[in-house]
Amino acid sequence: MGLSGAGLETKPRVRFAPSPTGKLHLGSSRTALINWLVARGSGGSMILRFEDTDRERSSEEYERDIIDSLHWMGLDWDEGPDVGGDHGPYRQSERMEIYREYADRLLEQDRAYRCYCTPGELEKRKKAVIEQGLPWRYDRACADLTDGDRAGLDEEGRPYAIRFRVPGGKVTVNDLLRGEVVTDTSEIDDFIILRSDGTAGFHLAVVVDDTTMGVTHVIRGDDHLTNAVRHVLLFEALGQKPPLFLHHSLLMGPDGSKLSKRHGATAVSDYCDKGYLPQALVNYLVLLSWSPGDDRELFSLSELESEFSINRLSASKAIFDFDKLNWLNRQHMKMLSDSELTDMVIPFLEKAGNAEVLGFPRDRLEIAVASVRNGMETLSDAVEPVRIFARPPGEMSDEALEQLRKSPVLDEALKLCVDELRSSRSADRESAERIVLSLREAAKERGWGAKKVLWPFRLAVTGLTIGPDLPYLIMFWGPAGCADRIEAAIKTPGVCSE
Secondary structure (H helix, E strand, O other): OOOOOOOOOOOOEEEEOOOOOOOOEHHHHHHHHHHHHHHHHOOOEEEEOEOOOOOOOOOHHHHHHHHHHHHHOOOOOOEEOOOEOOOOOOEHHHOHHHHHHHHHHHHHOOOEEEEOOOHHHHHHHHHHHHHOOOOOOOOOOOOOOOHHHHHHHHHOOOOOEEEEOOOOOEEEEEEOOOEEEEEEHHHOOOOEEEOOOOOEOHHHHHHHHHHHOOOOEEEEEHHHHHHHHHHHHHHHHOOOOOOEEEEEOOEEOOOOOEOOHHHOOOEHHHHHHHOOOHHHHHHHHHHOOEOOOOOOOOOOHHHHHHHOOHHHEOOOOEEOOHHHHHHHHHHHHHOOOHHHHHHHHHHHHHHOOOHHHHOOOHHHHHHHHHHHHHHOOOHHHHOOHHHHHHOOOOOOOHHHHHHHHHOOOHHHHHHHHHHHHHOOOOOOHHHHHHHHHHHHHHHHHOOOOOHHHHHHHHHHHHOOOOOOOHHHHHHHHHHHHHHHHHHHHHOOOOOOOO
8 A cells, every 4th residue: 555546557666875975864763664664565576776976974884783773663665775776886885886877978968067066166256145045046157168177177177076067948847746846047056966086976876776776765854855856856857757756744843843863762762661562653754754544543554555645645744752762662562472572671681781680480570571561661761670579588678668567466467477478388379469369357356457567568579669569579479489479578577576
Protein backbone atom coordinates (compact mmCIF):
# COMPACT_ATOMS: atom_id res chain seq x y z
CA MET A 1 0.00 0.00 0.00
CA GLY A 2 3.08 2.27 0.02
CA LEU A 3 2.07 4.29 -3.07
CA SER A 4 -1.62 3.63 -3.25
CA GLY A 5 -3.28 6.26 -5.37
CA ALA A 6 -0.01 7.64 -6.79
CA GLY A 7 -0.75 6.36 -10.28
CA LEU A 8 2.35 4.17 -10.23
CA GLU A 9 2.54 1.41 -12.80
CA THR A 10 6.05 0.16 -12.10
CA LYS A 11 7.67 -0.79 -8.82
CA PRO A 12 9.24 2.24 -7.14
CA ARG A 13 12.95 2.74 -6.63
CA VAL A 14 13.56 5.08 -3.71
CA ARG A 15 16.72 6.21 -2.03
CA PHE A 16 17.93 7.45 1.31
CA ALA A 17 20.98 9.65 0.85
CA PRO A 18 22.38 10.98 4.15
CA SER A 19 25.60 12.92 4.59
CA PRO A 20 27.92 11.09 7.02
CA THR A 21 28.85 14.32 8.79
CA GLY A 22 27.17 13.38 12.06
CA LYS A 23 25.16 10.70 13.77
CA LEU A 24 21.83 9.73 12.21
CA HIS A 25 19.38 12.47 13.19
CA LEU A 26 15.80 11.63 14.15
CA GLY A 27 14.58 13.77 11.26
CA SER A 28 16.74 11.88 8.78
CA SER A 29 15.69 8.53 10.23
CA ARG A 30 12.08 9.55 9.64
CA THR A 31 12.92 10.22 5.99
CA ALA A 32 14.59 6.80 5.75
CA LEU A 33 11.56 5.16 7.36
CA ILE A 34 9.06 6.74 4.96
CA ASN A 35 11.23 5.70 1.99
CA TRP A 36 11.46 2.17 3.37
CA LEU A 37 7.71 1.89 3.91
CA VAL A 38 7.01 3.11 0.38
CA ALA A 39 9.47 0.61 -1.09
CA ARG A 40 8.49 -2.38 1.00
CA GLY A 41 4.78 -1.68 0.85
CA SER A 42 4.86 -1.52 -2.95
CA GLY A 43 7.30 -4.32 -3.70
CA GLY A 44 9.91 -1.82 -4.83
CA SER A 45 13.58 -1.24 -4.03
CA MET A 46 15.42 0.98 -1.60
CA ILE A 47 18.90 2.38 -2.15
CA LEU A 48 21.27 3.67 0.51
CA ARG A 49 23.92 6.06 -0.74
CA PHE A 50 26.19 8.47 1.05
CA GLU A 51 26.57 12.10 0.05
CA ASP A 52 30.09 12.32 1.43
CA THR A 53 31.62 15.04 -0.72
CA ASP A 54 32.27 17.16 2.39
CA ARG A 55 35.52 15.35 3.08
CA GLU A 56 36.45 17.47 6.10
CA ARG A 57 33.28 16.60 8.03
CA SER A 58 32.45 13.15 6.62
CA SER A 59 33.83 10.13 8.43
CA GLU A 60 33.63 6.35 8.47
CA GLU A 61 32.51 6.59 12.09
CA TYR A 62 29.39 8.53 11.13
CA GLU A 63 28.76 6.25 8.17
CA ARG A 64 28.88 3.28 10.53
CA ASP A 65 26.53 5.02 12.96
CA ILE A 66 23.99 5.63 10.19
CA ILE A 67 24.07 2.02 9.03
CA ASP A 68 23.91 0.62 12.57
CA SER A 69 21.08 2.98 13.55
CA LEU A 70 19.01 2.05 10.50
CA HIS A 71 19.53 -1.64 11.19
CA TRP A 72 18.57 -1.09 14.85
CA MET A 73 15.31 0.44 13.62
CA GLY A 74 14.68 -2.71 11.57
CA LEU A 75 15.32 -1.11 8.18
CA ASP A 76 17.25 -2.68 5.34
CA TRP A 77 18.03 -1.80 1.72
CA ASP A 78 18.54 -3.55 -1.58
CA GLU A 79 21.56 -1.58 -2.79
CA GLY A 80 24.20 0.34 -0.91
CA PRO A 81 27.87 0.64 -0.02
CA ASP A 82 27.66 -2.29 2.40
CA VAL A 83 25.53 -4.64 0.28
CA GLY A 84 26.62 -3.70 -3.25
CA GLY A 85 24.35 -3.48 -6.27
CA ASP A 86 24.31 -2.84 -10.00
CA HIS A 87 24.32 0.96 -9.80
CA GLY A 88 27.33 1.71 -7.61
CA PRO A 89 29.52 3.13 -6.34
CA TYR A 90 27.17 4.26 -3.58
CA ARG A 91 29.41 6.97 -2.14
CA GLN A 92 29.53 10.27 -3.98
CA SER A 93 33.24 10.61 -3.26
CA GLU A 94 33.77 7.57 -5.50
CA ARG A 95 31.66 8.90 -8.39
CA MET A 96 33.53 12.08 -9.39
CA GLU A 97 34.41 10.84 -12.86
CA ILE A 98 30.74 10.19 -13.54
CA TYR A 99 29.81 13.72 -12.46
CA ARG A 100 32.52 15.29 -14.62
CA GLU A 101 31.24 13.35 -17.62
CA TYR A 102 27.75 14.78 -17.14
CA ALA A 103 29.10 18.29 -16.52
CA ASP A 104 31.06 18.11 -19.79
CA ARG A 105 27.90 17.00 -21.59
CA LEU A 106 26.07 20.07 -20.33
CA LEU A 107 29.00 22.27 -21.40
CA GLU A 108 28.91 20.81 -24.91
CA GLN A 109 25.19 21.52 -25.15
CA ASP A 110 25.68 25.09 -23.88
CA ARG A 111 23.47 24.24 -20.90
CA ALA A 112 26.41 25.16 -18.67
CA TYR A 113 29.45 27.43 -18.87
CA ARG A 114 32.82 27.98 -17.23
CA CYS A 115 32.93 30.58 -14.48
CA TYR A 116 36.35 32.07 -13.73
CA CYS A 117 35.15 34.43 -10.98
CA THR A 118 37.23 34.08 -7.84
CA PRO A 119 35.57 34.00 -4.39
CA GLY A 120 37.05 37.42 -3.68
CA GLU A 121 35.62 38.93 -6.86
CA LEU A 122 32.21 37.43 -6.18
CA GLU A 123 32.18 38.71 -2.62
CA LYS A 124 33.10 42.23 -3.76
CA ARG A 125 30.33 42.33 -6.37
CA LYS A 126 27.83 40.81 -3.96
CA LYS A 127 28.63 43.45 -1.33
CA ALA A 128 28.14 46.27 -3.83
CA VAL A 129 24.71 44.96 -4.86
CA ILE A 130 23.54 44.44 -1.28
CA GLU A 131 24.66 47.97 -0.35
CA GLN A 132 22.22 49.23 -2.99
CA GLY A 133 19.44 47.38 -1.18
CA LEU A 134 19.09 44.77 -3.94
CA PRO A 135 19.04 40.97 -3.64
CA TRP A 136 22.19 39.25 -4.86
CA ARG A 137 22.18 36.65 -7.58
CA TYR A 138 25.15 35.67 -9.66
CA ASP A 139 25.46 38.38 -12.33
CA ARG A 140 26.42 36.00 -15.15
CA ALA A 141 29.72 37.79 -15.66
CA CYS A 142 31.13 34.66 -17.30
CA ALA A 143 27.96 33.51 -19.07
CA ASP A 144 28.85 35.00 -22.47
CA LEU A 145 32.65 34.84 -22.56
CA THR A 146 34.05 34.28 -26.03
CA ASP A 147 36.29 31.37 -26.90
CA GLY A 148 39.14 33.87 -26.93
CA ASP A 149 38.27 35.14 -23.46
CA ARG A 150 38.27 31.63 -22.09
CA ALA A 151 41.49 30.71 -23.87
CA GLY A 152 43.22 33.73 -22.33
CA LEU A 153 42.00 32.91 -18.85
CA ASP A 154 43.05 29.29 -19.29
CA GLU A 155 46.50 30.41 -20.40
CA GLU A 156 46.79 32.45 -17.20
CA GLY A 157 46.07 29.27 -15.29
CA ARG A 158 42.89 30.76 -13.89
CA PRO A 159 40.80 28.05 -12.18
CA TYR A 160 37.15 27.78 -13.08
CA ALA A 161 33.96 26.27 -11.84
CA ILE A 162 31.11 25.15 -14.08
CA ARG A 163 27.74 26.84 -13.69
CA PHE A 164 24.40 25.65 -14.97
CA ARG A 165 22.77 28.06 -17.41
CA VAL A 166 19.29 28.52 -15.96
CA PRO A 167 16.76 28.95 -18.78
CA GLY A 168 13.97 31.52 -18.75
CA GLY A 169 10.37 30.66 -18.02
CA LYS A 170 8.76 28.64 -15.27
CA VAL A 171 9.60 25.28 -13.75
CA THR A 172 7.12 22.87 -12.12
CA VAL A 173 7.85 20.40 -9.35
CA ASN A 174 5.21 17.68 -9.12
CA ASP A 175 4.93 16.83 -5.45
CA LEU A 176 2.77 13.94 -4.26
CA LEU A 177 2.03 15.73 -1.00
CA ARG A 178 1.85 19.36 -2.09
CA GLY A 179 0.68 19.18 -5.69
CA GLU A 180 2.30 21.31 -8.41
CA VAL A 181 4.85 23.81 -7.14
CA VAL A 182 5.57 26.39 -9.85
CA THR A 183 8.60 28.70 -9.72
CA ASP A 184 9.70 31.45 -12.08
CA THR A 185 13.31 30.76 -13.07
CA SER A 186 14.14 34.44 -12.73
CA GLU A 187 14.31 33.69 -9.02
CA ILE A 188 17.16 31.21 -9.54
CA ASP A 189 20.74 32.17 -10.27
CA ASP A 190 23.14 30.14 -12.38
CA PHE A 191 24.31 27.66 -9.75
CA ILE A 192 27.62 25.81 -9.64
CA ILE A 193 27.48 22.19 -10.71
CA LEU A 194 31.24 21.50 -10.67
CA ARG A 195 33.59 23.30 -8.31
CA SER A 196 36.97 24.68 -9.32
CA ASP A 197 38.68 21.78 -7.53
CA GLY A 198 36.87 19.33 -9.82
CA THR A 199 34.36 18.07 -7.24
CA ALA A 200 30.67 18.02 -8.03
CA GLY A 201 28.23 20.44 -6.51
CA PHE A 202 25.30 19.07 -4.54
CA HIS A 203 22.69 19.60 -7.24
CA LEU A 204 24.58 17.88 -10.06
CA ALA A 205 25.64 14.94 -7.88
CA VAL A 206 22.09 14.31 -6.68
CA VAL A 207 20.54 14.48 -10.15
CA VAL A 208 23.21 12.31 -11.75
CA ASP A 209 22.90 9.75 -8.95
CA ASP A 210 19.11 9.65 -9.20
CA THR A 211 19.38 9.33 -12.99
CA THR A 212 21.98 6.59 -13.11
CA MET A 213 20.42 4.67 -10.23
CA GLY A 214 16.96 4.72 -11.78
CA VAL A 215 15.29 6.47 -8.84
CA THR A 216 11.55 6.89 -9.48
CA HIS A 217 10.53 8.68 -6.28
CA VAL A 218 12.50 11.25 -4.31
CA ILE A 219 11.17 11.38 -0.75
CA ARG A 220 12.82 13.86 1.60
CA GLY A 221 12.18 16.79 3.95
CA ASP A 222 10.48 19.94 2.71
CA ASP A 223 13.67 21.93 3.27
CA HIS A 224 14.70 20.40 -0.07
CA LEU A 225 11.69 21.78 -1.95
CA THR A 226 13.70 24.74 -3.25
CA ASN A 227 16.44 22.33 -4.33
CA ALA A 228 13.88 20.31 -6.27
CA VAL A 229 13.35 23.29 -8.58
CA ARG A 230 17.01 23.20 -9.62
CA HIS A 231 16.94 19.44 -9.86
CA VAL A 232 14.00 19.46 -12.25
CA LEU A 233 15.90 21.90 -14.47
CA LEU A 234 18.93 19.60 -14.45
CA PHE A 235 16.87 16.48 -15.19
CA GLU A 236 15.30 18.22 -18.17
CA ALA A 237 18.65 19.55 -19.39
CA LEU A 238 20.00 16.00 -19.31
CA GLY A 239 17.00 14.75 -21.28
CA GLN A 240 15.61 12.85 -18.30
CA LYS A 241 12.05 12.73 -16.97
CA PRO A 242 12.16 13.99 -13.38
CA PRO A 243 11.15 11.50 -10.68
CA LEU A 244 8.06 12.06 -8.60
CA PHE A 245 8.78 14.09 -5.50
CA LEU A 246 7.40 13.95 -1.98
CA HIS A 247 8.61 16.59 0.43
CA HIS A 248 7.37 15.70 3.89
CA SER A 249 7.27 18.09 6.82
CA LEU A 250 10.34 18.63 8.95
CA LEU A 251 10.67 17.38 12.51
CA MET A 252 10.19 20.25 14.96
CA GLY A 253 10.90 20.64 18.64
CA PRO A 254 8.12 21.32 21.19
CA ASP A 255 8.66 25.07 20.66
CA GLY A 256 7.97 24.81 16.92
CA SER A 257 11.57 25.32 15.82
CA LYS A 258 13.59 22.69 13.97
CA LEU A 259 14.48 19.83 16.32
CA SER A 260 18.00 20.36 17.62
CA LYS A 261 20.20 19.39 20.53
CA ARG A 262 18.81 22.19 22.66
CA HIS A 263 15.55 20.22 22.74
CA GLY A 264 17.34 17.08 23.95
CA ALA A 265 18.78 14.01 22.26
CA THR A 266 18.46 14.13 18.48
CA ALA A 267 20.44 11.11 17.27
CA VAL A 268 18.84 7.69 16.86
CA SER A 269 21.80 6.09 18.65
CA ASP A 270 21.09 8.33 21.67
CA TYR A 271 17.64 6.80 21.99
CA CYS A 272 19.08 3.34 21.61
CA ASP A 273 21.56 4.10 24.40
CA LYS A 274 18.80 5.51 26.61
CA GLY A 275 16.86 2.27 26.39
CA TYR A 276 14.06 3.03 23.98
CA LEU A 277 12.73 0.14 21.94
CA PRO A 278 13.31 0.44 18.18
CA GLN A 279 9.71 -0.56 17.50
CA ALA A 280 8.48 2.26 19.76
CA LEU A 281 10.65 4.89 18.07
CA VAL A 282 9.60 3.68 14.61
CA ASN A 283 5.95 3.67 15.67
CA TYR A 284 6.27 7.22 16.98
CA LEU A 285 8.13 8.63 13.97
CA VAL A 286 5.45 7.34 11.60
CA LEU A 287 2.59 8.78 13.65
CA LEU A 288 4.18 12.24 13.50
CA SER A 289 2.93 12.69 9.95
CA TRP A 290 0.72 9.69 9.15
CA SER A 291 -2.61 8.39 10.35
CA PRO A 292 -4.14 4.95 9.74
CA GLY A 293 -7.56 6.54 9.37
CA ASP A 294 -8.85 5.36 12.75
CA ASP A 295 -7.85 5.74 16.38
CA ARG A 296 -5.16 3.05 16.44
CA GLU A 297 -1.75 4.13 17.71
CA LEU A 298 0.24 0.95 18.31
CA PHE A 299 1.89 -0.62 15.28
CA SER A 300 4.70 -3.05 14.65
CA LEU A 301 7.03 -2.44 11.73
CA SER A 302 5.46 -5.31 9.78
CA GLU A 303 1.99 -3.84 10.35
CA LEU A 304 3.19 -0.46 9.13
CA GLU A 305 4.72 -2.10 6.08
CA SER A 306 1.34 -3.46 5.02
CA GLU A 307 -0.82 -0.50 6.06
CA PHE A 308 1.23 2.61 5.35
CA SER A 309 0.05 4.79 2.49
CA ILE A 310 1.23 8.21 1.38
CA ASN A 311 -2.41 9.17 0.94
CA ARG A 312 -2.61 9.58 4.70
CA LEU A 313 0.56 11.63 5.08
CA SER A 314 0.10 15.16 6.37
CA ALA A 315 2.04 18.20 5.19
CA SER A 316 1.60 19.96 8.54
CA LYS A 317 4.49 20.44 10.96
CA ALA A 318 5.59 17.36 12.88
CA ILE A 319 6.11 18.37 16.54
CA PHE A 320 8.26 16.00 18.57
CA ASP A 321 6.47 15.12 21.82
CA PHE A 322 8.76 13.35 24.28
CA ASP A 323 5.85 12.39 26.54
CA LYS A 324 4.09 10.63 23.67
CA LEU A 325 7.25 8.75 22.75
CA ASN A 326 7.65 7.64 26.37
CA TRP A 327 4.04 6.46 26.45
CA LEU A 328 4.50 4.45 23.26
CA ASN A 329 7.70 2.96 24.63
CA ARG A 330 5.86 1.77 27.72
CA GLN A 331 3.11 0.25 25.59
CA HIS A 332 5.59 -1.66 23.45
CA MET A 333 7.45 -2.90 26.52
CA LYS A 334 4.17 -4.26 27.87
CA MET A 335 3.89 -6.42 24.75
CA LEU A 336 7.16 -8.19 25.54
CA SER A 337 7.35 -11.40 27.51
CA ASP A 338 9.50 -11.43 30.65
CA SER A 339 12.11 -13.37 28.73
CA GLU A 340 12.14 -10.93 25.79
CA LEU A 341 12.33 -7.95 28.11
CA THR A 342 15.19 -9.53 30.05
CA ASP A 343 17.13 -10.09 26.84
CA MET A 344 16.79 -6.39 26.04
CA VAL A 345 17.70 -5.26 29.56
CA ILE A 346 20.89 -7.36 29.82
CA PRO A 347 23.04 -5.00 27.68
CA PHE A 348 22.14 -2.14 30.03
CA LEU A 349 23.10 -4.22 33.06
CA GLU A 350 26.40 -5.02 31.36
CA LYS A 351 27.03 -1.36 30.56
CA ALA A 352 26.33 -0.43 34.19
CA GLY A 353 28.78 -3.09 35.41
CA ASN A 354 26.02 -4.81 37.35
CA ALA A 355 28.01 -8.04 37.69
CA GLU A 356 26.15 -9.43 40.70
CA VAL A 357 22.79 -9.14 38.98
CA LEU A 358 24.17 -10.58 35.77
CA GLY A 359 25.37 -13.53 37.82
CA PHE A 360 21.82 -14.53 38.76
CA PRO A 361 20.53 -17.77 37.22
CA ARG A 362 18.47 -16.94 34.14
CA ASP A 363 15.12 -17.81 35.72
CA ARG A 364 15.81 -15.58 38.72
CA LEU A 365 17.06 -12.75 36.51
CA GLU A 366 13.75 -12.87 34.63
CA ILE A 367 11.88 -12.67 37.95
CA ALA A 368 13.97 -9.64 38.97
CA VAL A 369 13.27 -7.85 35.68
CA ALA A 370 9.57 -8.80 35.76
CA SER A 371 9.29 -7.37 39.25
CA VAL A 372 10.33 -3.87 38.13
CA ARG A 373 8.86 -3.74 34.63
CA ASN A 374 5.74 -1.79 35.61
CA GLY A 375 7.88 1.08 36.77
CA MET A 376 10.02 1.16 33.64
CA GLU A 377 9.74 3.83 30.98
CA THR A 378 12.89 2.73 29.15
CA LEU A 379 15.08 -0.36 29.32
CA SER A 380 17.73 1.48 31.32
CA ASP A 381 15.18 2.08 34.07
CA ALA A 382 15.63 -1.54 35.19
CA VAL A 383 19.29 -1.13 36.13
CA GLU A 384 18.96 0.44 39.57
CA PRO A 385 15.76 -1.25 40.84
CA VAL A 386 17.02 -4.80 40.21
CA ARG A 387 20.05 -4.15 42.42
CA ILE A 388 17.74 -4.80 45.36
CA PHE A 389 18.06 -8.53 44.66
CA ALA A 390 21.83 -8.34 45.08
CA ARG A 391 21.67 -6.89 48.60
CA PRO A 392 23.20 -9.14 51.29
CA PRO A 393 20.78 -10.47 53.91
CA GLY A 394 20.62 -8.39 57.07
CA GLU A 395 21.94 -5.24 55.38
CA MET A 396 19.52 -2.51 56.45
CA SER A 397 19.20 1.07 55.29
CA ASP A 398 18.76 3.68 58.02
CA GLU A 399 15.22 4.32 56.82
CA ALA A 400 14.30 0.62 56.94
CA LEU A 401 15.81 0.22 60.40
CA GLU A 402 13.87 3.21 61.66
CA GLN A 403 10.62 1.89 60.20
CA LEU A 404 11.12 -1.55 61.77
CA ARG A 405 11.72 -0.05 65.20
CA LYS A 406 8.41 1.80 64.97
CA SER A 407 6.41 -1.43 64.81
CA PRO A 408 4.69 -2.17 68.16
CA VAL A 409 4.23 -5.85 67.23
CA LEU A 410 7.50 -6.41 65.35
CA ASP A 411 8.64 -9.59 67.10
CA GLU A 412 5.33 -11.39 66.62
CA ALA A 413 4.91 -10.11 63.05
CA LEU A 414 8.31 -11.33 61.92
CA LYS A 415 7.78 -14.70 63.64
CA LEU A 416 4.49 -15.08 61.77
CA CYS A 417 6.31 -14.39 58.50
CA VAL A 418 9.09 -16.89 59.20
CA ASP A 419 6.65 -19.64 60.27
CA GLU A 420 4.49 -19.15 57.17
CA LEU A 421 7.50 -19.13 54.87
CA ARG A 422 9.03 -22.23 56.47
CA SER A 423 5.77 -24.10 55.90
CA SER A 424 5.96 -23.66 52.13
CA ARG A 425 8.26 -25.47 49.72
CA SER A 426 7.20 -23.94 46.41
CA ALA A 427 8.34 -20.61 44.96
CA ASP A 428 5.98 -20.32 41.98
CA ARG A 429 3.65 -17.36 41.53
CA GLU A 430 0.59 -19.13 42.91
CA SER A 431 2.39 -20.25 46.06
CA ALA A 432 3.92 -16.81 46.59
CA GLU A 433 0.52 -15.16 46.38
CA ARG A 434 -0.92 -17.78 48.77
CA ILE A 435 1.77 -16.95 51.35
CA VAL A 436 0.92 -13.26 51.16
CA LEU A 437 -2.80 -14.05 51.48
CA SER A 438 -2.16 -16.26 54.53
CA LEU A 439 -0.19 -13.46 56.20
CA ARG A 440 -3.07 -11.05 55.55
CA GLU A 441 -5.48 -13.51 57.18
CA ALA A 442 -3.15 -14.01 60.15
CA ALA A 443 -3.05 -10.25 60.67
CA LYS A 444 -6.84 -10.04 60.45
CA GLU A 445 -7.22 -12.80 63.05
CA ARG A 446 -5.19 -10.68 65.45
CA GLY A 447 -7.20 -7.57 64.74
CA TRP A 448 -4.30 -5.97 62.89
CA GLY A 449 -4.22 -4.23 59.56
CA ALA A 450 -2.33 -6.23 56.93
CA LYS A 451 0.41 -3.60 56.89
CA LYS A 452 1.50 -4.57 60.42
CA VAL A 453 2.74 -7.88 58.99
CA LEU A 454 3.49 -7.19 55.35
CA TRP A 455 5.45 -3.98 55.95
CA PRO A 456 7.97 -5.61 58.33
CA PHE A 457 8.15 -8.51 55.84
CA ARG A 458 9.32 -6.16 53.11
CA LEU A 459 11.70 -4.20 55.33
CA ALA A 460 13.36 -7.30 56.73
CA VAL A 461 13.70 -9.16 53.44
CA THR A 462 14.99 -6.27 51.33
CA GLY A 463 16.55 -3.95 53.91
CA LEU A 464 14.85 -1.08 52.05
CA THR A 465 11.60 0.86 52.26
CA ILE A 466 10.88 0.47 48.57
CA GLY A 467 10.88 -2.50 46.26
CA PRO A 468 8.86 -4.93 44.16
CA ASP A 469 5.59 -6.56 45.17
CA LEU A 470 6.02 -9.22 47.85
CA PRO A 471 5.21 -12.22 45.59
CA TYR A 472 8.25 -11.36 43.47
CA LEU A 473 10.47 -11.37 46.57
CA ILE A 474 9.21 -14.82 47.47
CA MET A 475 9.56 -16.08 43.88
CA PHE A 476 13.12 -14.76 43.66
CA TRP A 477 14.57 -15.90 46.99
CA GLY A 478 12.13 -18.73 47.61
CA PRO A 479 10.15 -19.10 50.84
CA ALA A 480 13.14 -20.52 52.74
CA GLY A 481 15.42 -17.82 51.36
CA CYS A 482 13.04 -15.09 52.50
CA ALA A 483 12.83 -16.70 55.95
CA ASP A 484 16.62 -16.74 56.14
CA ARG A 485 16.75 -13.06 55.23
CA ILE A 486 14.17 -12.17 57.88
CA GLU A 487 16.17 -14.06 60.51
CA ALA A 488 19.31 -12.25 59.40
CA ALA A 489 17.47 -8.96 59.84
CA ILE A 490 16.29 -10.00 63.32
CA LYS A 491 19.90 -10.49 64.32
CA THR A 492 20.74 -6.93 63.26
CA PRO A 493 21.42 -4.96 66.48
CA GLY A 494 18.47 -2.88 67.57
CA VAL A 495 15.87 -4.47 65.29
CA CYS A 496 14.06 -6.71 67.75
CA SER A 497 13.74 -6.70 71.51
CA GLU A 498 16.14 -8.87 73.44
